[in-house]
Amino acid sequence: MDVIAAAPPEDPGTAATDRVRSLSRTVDVAVVGIGYAGLPLAVAAATAGYRTRGLDLSDFLVAQVNIGRPPVDTVTGAQLGAVSGLLDATTDPAFLRDCSIIALCVPTPVDPHGVPDLEPLLSAARTVRHHLSPGQLIVVESTTYPGTTEGVVRHILEESGLVAGRDFGLAFSPERVDPGNTRFGFHNTPKVVGGLTAECAGRAAEFYGKLTERVHVTRSPREAEAAKILENTYRQVNLALVNEFAQICHRLDVDVWDTIEAAATKPFGFTPFRPGAGVGGHCIPVDPLYLVHRATQAGVPFRMAEQAQRINDSMPVWVASRAGELLARHGIPVRGARILLLGVTYKPDIADTRHSPAEPLAAELLGAGAEVTFHDPYVDSYSVRGRQLAPTRDLRAALAAADLTIVVQHHTVYRQELLAEARLLLCPSGPNTTKKGRPA
The missing domain is CATH 1.10.1040 (N-(1-d-carboxylethyl)-l-norvaline Dehydrogenase; domain 2)
Known part of the structure; x- marks a missing residue:
């Protein structure tokens, strides 16, 4: 393992002592939140030989992990099956007091106004606080703004009466999971670590060094938070x-x-x-x-x-306007037009639909009076602002029936010769063609 370190952070007045070192525990690693980012970490820890347990509020996620069926596409069934003896999951947080390392991997979303919603992270920190014991290392992996780990998370944990950097370790290490990436996985993607003290950073680097090929240590958690x-x-x-x-x-x-x-x-x-x-x-x-x-x-x-946010948010509206222009060029009004969306996930060849541009695009088209259907080999049902879009299973028949087909996401199954069967085709994420492959 390669460890690249910036100048270490200053230790507090009372130097970190052996109380920050891990104690003998019945569970080595706890991962709080076993979704898209947490489950890959849990599998990586178990693969490295750590006795690992996931904690989640979702009975479904816990049950799926315990029967060896990955509930997210950032982990394969083979990977999960290979660590069945070292990894399990539960909804009961009582076991946290017996762990050496606790990683917080819960979502950090924004509200409808774009304001950060830290409540899932703060709730997870409060859960850990109730079970915190001396010698544990707490690592935050949830994306957040600089100062969160040293600020509000530390404050919540220290309400236990234990002091960060002295009685327990505290660090930040941002997740770097890329769903669908077959070239870079957990083991060969460098891990960034920032510790509250040099001792905290060293412990976190030692842990992640068992899971990945390279660890980069920053000056403090703030730099690691900002890097993500x-x-x-x-x-x-x-x-x-x-x-x-x-x-x-x-x-x-x-x-x-x-x-x-x-x-x-x-x-x-x-x-x-x-x-x-x-x-x-x-x-x-x-x-x-x-x-x-x-x-x-x-x-x-x-x-x-x-x-940049405004420009990217405007793209679905622009694509919808292009769809209207293309239909009008062929004498078809948008109102009543049959429009087929291909690929409603946010990137190719995965099943994740979070923040997919297909939703605002479909909303624009529906608002203009179009009849919108979709095809996606990874998604069985898809709703747009409370309205279910009709799925199609017979892609060739759907291409032939649609007045316009829009390739929102280029899944591998959407081969060029297949797309050529569309009556009108618009590819905002690829070279655009219309009838018989003529440029749009």
């Missing part, structure tokens, strides 16, 4: 750039895909990003808003992230 948001803001801003560029190219009759392919031949100074119907998932549409919120509180607006 920077990673996703980088993607958000570059996607906004290429999404807005795609709109300009359309207006100027420039093929944006051919342009990107040409620019990507430059071996330095350029990283290709590709436009789409919008930006979805659990990270890019949410994480930058945490720093936007915190920066605004500090009196330093994060203007680039705010503008």
